[in-house]
Amino acid sequence: WWLLVSYDPRFLLLFLPLLCLVAARGVRVLWDRFPVSLRLPARVIGMLVTLLLALYIAWISIEFKDELLRNPLMSDAAKRAIVLKQQP
Numbered sequence: 001w002w003l004l005v006s007y008d009p010r011f012l013l014l015f016l017p018l019l020c021l022v023a024a025r026g027v028r029v030l031w032d033r034f035p036v037s038l039r040l041p042a043r044v045i046g047m048l049v050t051l052l053l054a055l056y057i058a059w060i061s062i063e064f065k066d067e068l069l070r071n072p073l074m075s076d077a078a079k080r081a082i083v084l085k086q087q088p
Helices: 016-033 036-061 065-070 076-085
Strands: none
Touching: none
16 A cells, blocks of 8 residues: 555645544553553653654744744844745
8 A cells, every 4th residue: 555655745744533543542552551650650751752743743844943043033024035046
């Protein structure tokens, strides 16, 4: 299947909700088998890992982040000038 599929992120986003459902079911099965006494620490660790991964993904996905971090309140015209200047 992977040999024939387009790797365009927009195409892969079509399957993301279904993959989330499958993953949630697997996590639920594992959670039910987890000892009750360890569920709170596991929940805290899971939330921290999720937060760190979300921040990492946001960091690598934002293009031109250096310019945005230097001047976060720049106008739309300034942002467009940065993007158009760095396009090949």
